[in-house]
Amino acid sequence: MLQPDVDRGHAERAVEPVTGQRNLDEMRRLLQQRQASLPREREARESREPVELPPATAPELQEQFIRLTQEKRELKDYAERVTRELRRYQQNSKRPLPEAGPEDDIPLPPWVTNMQMMSPLLFAYEERISELEAVIERSVSIAEQAQLLAQENDQLRAELQERTEQLRNLQLLGYRGGEAPGEAGLVDDQHEELQELYRLSVEQNEALAQQNQLLKLQLERMQQTLAAGRQQAQEVYAKASENTNALAEEVQRGEALAHQRAVAEQRLEEVTAELVDQVSRRDALEAEMESLRHELEVQTQTNEINQKSFQERCALALDEEERLKADLARTQKREGEYRRQALEARNGLDERAEELHLTRKELEATKQEAQQLLQTADTMDRQLVDIRQAHEDKVAQLKDREARLMELQIEKDRLRSTEEASRKQAERLEARLKEELSALKREKEQELQALKSSQQKTLEDLRKKLRNSEQTCSEATAKAERLEKQQEWQASALERQSACYKDEHERLQSDYQNSQEARRKLEQQLAEATQQLAKLRGSLDASTKDAKENLARAAADQASLQSQLQAVEERLSQVQQELQLTSSRALSAEEGLSKAQLELQEARLKANNEVEQAKRQAEADYRRLTRQMKALQSRAQDEEQRASQLLRAQEALRLQWQSELGMEREELESQVERLRRENAAIRGRVKHGFQTLIYSMSKCVVAAAVLQLAEEGHLTLDDELSKHIPAFENPKVLAERSDGMPDFGRLVPSRRPITIRHLLTHTSGISCGLAPVLDGPRIRSARERAWANIYTPLVDRVDRNEFKRLADWVQELANVPLVSHPGQHYGYGYSYDVLGHLIELKSGKQLETYLRDHILGPLGMSDTGFSLTRASKARRLSVLYRYTKSSRWGGTGTNFRLVRVDPPKRGMKSRWLGRCCLPSAGGGLSSLEGGLLSTLDDYAKFLLAVIHGGQHPISGVTGSAEMPD
CATH class of the missing domain: 1.20.1270 (Substrate Binding Domain Of Dnak; Chain:A; Domain 2)
Incomplete structure (x- = not known):
């Protein structure tokens, strides 16, 4: 693109009249300067980047300009209303709100006070206006350059016509008056000057052609930049839609924050009001x-x-x-x-x-x-x-x-x-x-x-708020004044720009008309020049050829100028369309401003209502x-x-x-x-x-008597029983079947003889009706009853009083087979009855006599014996009971019942009244026979004698027969 100042200087120099030698010298100087400046201009044009224009034509630019001026005017009004609202909001706490004027009926939205959010919009509008102004300036500069080129061509054409007219006049004068030698030289000089001028015009036309080529290249670049600008505009419009959505969200957030701020300020006022009451309370x-x-x-x-x-x-x-x-x-x-x-x-x-x-x-x-x-x-x-x-x-x-x-x-x-x-x-x-x-x-x-x-804090906050409010008030007033001035300036600038645009449009139209008139003039001049060249064809063949070439170039220049004029017209139409768009946007902004004002008034009323409600709620809460x-x-x-x-x-x-x-x-x-x-x-x-039957507790007394005999040397504990009672020599053992039942048809010899120790420890194999390894179960099975039946006939003979002495009982007991081998198993039975008979054999006394002489008498156990010889003692005998067969062992109540055994009924005699026929060592001869009768005191004496060994006859040491109580 050419520089307008240089072209304007060249144009001013080119319009000066060319007369005489001074003019020729001046023309040469100008041509030299032009030739020197052309390479620099060419390099500058090549090095300069293409100008990026917005995607709009001349009508669109005009529409955008109109729309932007309207938007600017609306924004100016909007800024004035915002300023008034800010001042009113600032003075709200000091005095009541003034009545709204007719132009303040439209409420402002709550985001109008957020200048941080509004400033990017205003800045975007200002950038768009500056871009449109730059486009219009570029279009004006292009038009001015085209006009300057046309003026230079007109001046060169006029000079060429004047020179040709002078040459023709000189030729006519020479033909009429003859040629003088001085005049001929003058004509030659003039002819040379004319040729020089023609050459200069040819160079000027070449420069114009180069400029036209550069203009064409620039127009192509402008079209490319316009296409890229359209794409950028689409992207910008998409981003603008996203920004509008984000702006709507920010507006909602701003409204919510404004509401919260109003509530917080209301609460702060309430707290400050209640502060004095709280301090007093x-x-x-x-x-x-x-x-x-x-x-x-x-x-x-x-x-x-x-x-x-x-x-x-x-x-x-x-x-x-x-x-x-x-x-x-x-x-x-x-x-x-x-x-x-x-x-x-x-x-x-x-x-x-x-x-x-x-x-x-x-x-x-x-x-x-x-x-x-x-x-x-x-x-x-x-x-x-x-x-x-x-x-x-x-x-x-x-x-x-x-x-x-x-x-x-x-x-x-x-x-x-x-x-x-x-x-x-x-x-x-x-x-x-x-x-x-x-x-x-x-x-x-x-x-x-x-x-x-x-x-x-409230005092500090109030002070800070007072200072901040004063600062914000002063800043707001200054900002409002700046905005007012800026908007006034912008309005005036827009008005000036619109006036300039209108003037430029009118000037362009007048230039277009002048170019058309110049074209007509050029056509007339061309016609005249053709006539003149036809007249001078014979003498100036070379000049006519050059003139034809110049005319052809002028025609090409004219065509290029026409194309440039068409492009300028299209650009102007784009500008007009852009101005219309800016006007429509300004109208939409005015509508948005009116809606924002309505929303602002509604928010203000709502905030006042909420403040009043919050006050009432706070009072009720208090x-x-x-x-x-x-x-x-x-x-x-x-x-x-x-x-x-x-x-x-x-x-x-x-x-x-x-x-x-x-x-x-x-x-x-x-x-x-x-x-x-x-x-x-x-x-x-x-x-x-009271005296009672102690049954098997008699075994302890019998064992003491046996040990006394062993200490005296009458026997030893490991003596075989057959040594003292031959009836127990070679005893037989009852065999046991595989099912555990006794095999009465098969007897086996015992593995070892029976010893005194076996009898004392119940391992002799002599039982009382129990199977091996069984110790008196309360409820017997069929196997146990079968083993018990071994001694049933012998016990029945005792109940029938067939045995008159203990020796007879022991002799019959020796004929009964053993239930186990001696020393093999423990089996409770009649072993101590055999020991009682052994005491009788070794001492030569009856069992009752030996016990009375050696144990009962020395210990003072006067109430202990095998029978009751006096009726007075029978009155002291306790009644004997037994549990029934249906009783459950360990049960209580209905599960356990006792029946009277001795005496069987009241008024009857006891079985122990009189002399005992078979004094037993354990009381197992029958259901009722045998065993000692004793009292608690007597048996305690015996136990004390056992505990205090060595101090009584049981240990074989002579001494006091009485034991300590």
């Missing part, structure tokens, strides 16, 4: 808090003391209760024993009455004895009556005590539950009071600190909180009173409970002492009076 609350804290500390100390004392008393009461329960259990146990003893005494009394009746019939002569018996019977009756009365009293007392204990237990549970509830209630009240006091304290401290900090505070205080006082009442009631109940427990304890202690005395009396009677 704080002092009162602090005083109340101190008093409550003091009362709470006193109450907590008293509660802790009461709680500790209560826990100690509860522990003592629990200990006392456990002790009383233990005493009650013992008394119940003793009562059961007393009941059994009373039942036995009643049975004994019945038996004694029967015996008394019999003795009265049999011994009528013995009056004294009868009287004694009557006296004893009376005493026993009285004792029985007393025992019955005492028993009934005990039963009644026990029932009363059980009922009272149940009541006490219920009362205790109730008191414990009330105590637990009161304790929990007290703990809850205490915890609640502590929490409330701590919460009140923390709240008050926090409120105090918050109030102090908030007061300082009143509600004050009522809750008063209610909490009253509730705390009521709970304190209730807690104190509960503590007093609890203390009263505790005292009552302690008094009742003391009384109950005294009564129970007296009853326990009385029962203890009665129990001691009954125990003494049982210890020294």
Whole structure:
């Protein structure tokens, strides 16, 4: 692109009139400067980058310009309204809002105050306007360059015409007056100047052609840049749509933030309004808090003391209760024993009455004895009556005590539950009071600190806000003034630009008309030049050829100029279209501004309503909180009173409970002492009076007798039994079938002989009806019953009194096969009966005599023997019971029943009354025969003798026969 200043200078130099030699010199100088400047201009054109134009033609540029001017005017109005709204918003807190004018009816949106968001839009509009101005300036510069080139061509054409006219005149003068030598030289000089001028015009035309070529290249580049600009415009429009969406979202966020800001400012005003009230209340609350804290500390100390004392008393009461329960259990146990003893005494009394009746019939002569018996019977009756009365009293007392204990237990549970509830209630009240006091304290401290900090912060914030508001006010006013000035300047600039555009358009139209007129003139001049050249064809062939070439070049230049004019017209149409688009955008912006103003007014009204509602809500919350505070205080006082009442009631109940427990304890202690005395009396009677069959406990006494004989050297424990009792030589063992049943048809010899040790340890193979490795099961199977049937015939003969001596029984027992090999298995059986017969053989005395002389007598066991020889001792014999066959071992109630065995009925004699035929060592001869009769006191003497070895006859050492009690 050519520089307009250089072209304008060249044009000014070219329009000067060319006269005489000075003009020729000037022309030469100009041509030299032009030739010198052409390479530089060419290099500058080649080195300069192509100008990027927006995708718009001349009408579009005009439309955009019109639209942008309209938008600028609307934005100016919008900025004025925004400025007024800002000033009104700033003065809102100081004075009431002024009445809105007719032009302020449209509310502004809340985002109009966000200049940070609005400034990019304004900047984009300004950039678009500057781009359009640059396009219009470029179009103007192109038109000016074309006009300058046309002017230079006109000037050259005019000079050429003048030169040709002068040459023709000179030629005519020469033809008329003849040629003088000086004139001929002048003509030659002029002809040379004319040729030089023609050459200069030819060079000028070449330069114009080169410029036309450059203009064509530039136009092609402009078209390419226009295509790229269209693509960029599409991308920009897509980005603009995305930016509009993002802008809408930002607008919504801005509205929400503005609403939150309004609410926060409203809350800040409320807080500042309540600050003074809170400070005044704080002092009162602090005083109340101190008093409550003091009362709470006193109450907590008293509660802790009461709680500790209560826990100690509860522990003592629990200990006392456990002790009383233990005493009650013992008394119940003793009562059961007393009941059994009373039942036995009643049975004994019945038996004694029967015996008394019999003795009265049999011994009528013995009056004294009868009287004694009557006296004893009376005493026993009285004792029985007393025992019955005492028993009934005990039963009644026990029932009363059980009922009272149940009541006490219920009362205790109730008191414990009330105590637990009161304790929990007290703990809850205490915890609640502590929490409330701590919460009140923390709240008050926090409120105090918050109030102090908030007061300082609010003061600082208010000061900062005041400074910031002043700064923002001044900045806003300055910004508004700047905006107003800027918008006025922009409006004036747009108006000037529009006026300039209009002037340029008119000038371009006038230039177009002038170019058309110049074209017509050129056509006329060409016609005239052709006529002149036809006249001068004979003399100036070379000049005519050059003129034709110049005319052809001029025609090409004219065509290029026409094409340039067409391009300029298209560009102007694009500018007009762009101006129309800017006007439509300005209209849409005006509509958006009106909508924004309406939204701003609605938001303002909504914010005012929300502020009023928030104030009312805050006042209601404050009143509600004050009522809750008063209610909490009253509730705390009521709970304190209730807690104190509960503590007093609890203390009263505790005292009552302690008094009742003391009384109950005294009564129970007296009853326990009385029962203890009665129990001691009954125990003494049982210890020294009742006699019972000890059955297999006789084996211990027999074993002691055997060991005495072994110490004396009569036998050793490893002696074979056959050495002392030949009947047990070569014993036979009953074989066992594969199913565990005894094989009665097959006997095998024993693997080893029976020894004394085998008999003492129940490993001799002699059983009592049990299979090997069985020890007296309660419920026997078929296999066990089969093994038991081995000794059934022998036991039946004992029950039929076929054996008169123990030796006969042992001889028959030796004929029965063994159930296992000696020393193979443990088997409980009749081994100690064989040891009893062995004692008789080695001592030469009956078993009863030997035991009485060597063990029972020295130990003072006067109530121990195999039979009862006196009827007086028969009265001391305890009744023997056994469980029925349907009874379950270890069961209770209906699963376990006892029946009377000896004596079988009341009034009948005992089987042990009289002399025992077969004194057994273990009482296993039959269901009822054998075994010692003894008392607890006698058997205790024997056990003490065993424990204190070496101090009594059992150890073989002579000494006192009496054992310590």
